[in-house]
Amino acid sequence: MSEKPHPHQMRLTCPHCDSYMRIRASRGVTALYREAYVYCTNETCGFRGKLGLELLQTLSPSATPNPEVRLPLAPSLLNQLLNEAN
Numbered sequence: 001m002s003e004k005p006h007p008h009q010m011r012l013t014c015p016h017c018d019s020y021m022r023i024r025a026s027r028g029v030t031a032l033y034r035e036a037y038v039y040c041t042n043e044t045c046g047f048r049g050k051l052g053l054e055l056l057q058t059l060s061p062s063a064t065p066n067p068e069v070r071l072p073l074a075p076s077l078l079n080q081l082l083n084e085a086n
Contacts, residue, residue, distance in 0.1 A: 014040040016047050023051070031069050 012021040019042035026036035032055045040047040057074040073081070 012038060012051070014042065014045055014047050015049075016040070017042050017045040019045060021047075024048075026053075031066065032071060 012023075013019065014021050017040060019040050021038045021040050023036045023038055026034055028034050034053045036051040036053060038049050038051050055071060057077075058071045059074050059077060061073075061077070
């Protein structure tokens, strides 16, 4: 039987049987990219895989930015900042 995730966890579903998946282990590759090993909670399915999780855009600027992180601004944030500057 497939177990349900905690309501505040990211919900991953198995690409084969649509049951919930869980993260077994993860590691940060860079400040913006993480790899995780996942498994299907449906024991009959048995799928396991490797997941890549990447931060793509800044939606709200950090109050304590890391100078080494280069993350593009979301178009909506860029428009907002341009409108505030005018």
